[in-house]
Amino acid sequence: MTQRQPYDAFLATVLRVEPLSQHFTRITFGGSELEHFGTDGFDQRIKLLLPLADGSFPELGLFDEPRPEMHDWYRRWRELPDAARNAIRTYTVRAVRPAEAEIDVDFVLHGTEGPASAWAQQASAGDRLIVIGPDSRAAGPAGGIEWNPGAARRVLLAGDETAAPAICSILEALPSDFTGEAIIEVPAPGDALPVAHPSGVTVRWLGRGDTAHGTLLEPTIREWGARRGTAAAATTTTTTRGAEPETIGQEDVLWEVPEEVSGEEYAWLAGEAGVVTRLRRHLVRDLNIDRKAVAFMGYWKIGRAEG
Incomplete structure (x- = not known):
């Protein structure tokens, strides 16, 4: 066999x-x-x-x-x-x-x-x-899935068009008790795609037009942070800080995902490496979100040929 x-x-x-x-x-x-x-x-x-x-x-x-x-x-x-x-x-x-x-x-x-x-x-x-x-016939897990919210049911998903298929797939698989926001920056307003999601999760599509990657996504995440408020930050009793993660491999793309999430909120960020790095830094340093509750993945990097 x-x-x-x-x-x-x-x-x-x-x-x-x-x-x-x-x-x-x-x-x-x-x-x-x-x-x-x-x-x-x-x-x-x-x-x-x-x-x-x-x-x-x-x-x-x-x-x-x-x-x-x-x-x-x-x-x-x-x-x-x-x-x-x-x-x-x-x-x-x-x-x-x-x-x-x-x-x-x-x-x-x-x-x-x-x-x-x-x-x-x-x-x-x-x-x-x-x-x-x-391959479903293989013994053992295949890996390749980074979404891992643990017990968290309040989530933030954010990314650019390269992350849109993953975000949509995640949204469609979420149980109905999840709440939070999904914020997706795409090349044009008409690129907003229909996607099923729990009623407690708001989905926002941002048409970037001719502006640079992150032009709309970054301030929208800051607005999200302001709406999240100091009350949510106060519930974070243990914040894990430390040096920024190392670049991996020859692609120089940043990638860090928590192995275990124990808190009530979880953030998943993916897209252009520079943008998601800045977003992650904002969540951890400015909003006091536990670093171990933030997954961020540099799917690609400006100046390097992709897709």
Whole structure:
């Protein structure tokens, strides 16, 4: 019997392309093995291995038996000549339908500078890529989910368009007793997407227009902090401070998530690294929110090619 890796490779074919707004499009992928694609929802991360210009993929041993571990195939990929190395990007699963062997991934369209955006703009039924994601047949957890509010039921979710699919997925999975706010900055007002959420959670979409990332998100979070008031801050009896987290890997993207949250409130921040770092600093230093109750993830960094 084949031993599956917690994060395994799935050959996926485009079934449908659905424009959602000016800057968002949803691509539905199918494939016989996707009936085994496993996820608990929330902000489940996956890797998309985009094809080379001719539609092919480099030989990485992804479908060998036994299945290679991630560090093995990734090492092979890193060792490829530049011309033979396909692009790999990280995304969030928007929806999974095992019975139909389908998954949805929402793409942000921002021109052809990034390989994933360029691919998504031209994608049509029958195109293929490789998805690296959780396999329900594997033993043990796959990981890739950072949403972890613990006992907290008062939440703040904030991010830019790259975090919008994760925030929407989280909102749709929240139990009805959650309260709080979700604040999402997107390229244009028309990029606001319909999303189900608990009645106690307010969802705000901020159309950025031609201004810089964070121009609307940062002051809106400060307004949220002012409305939160000193009473909430007074209930935080233990605030964990300390040095800013170290950058990780070669991407120099900041990422820090608490392992355990014991308080009543929880914040989840994702998007451009500089913006979410400033937001996190405001929550912890200015609003006195426990650092261990704030998850923040730099999905991308200004000046570095993405998506």
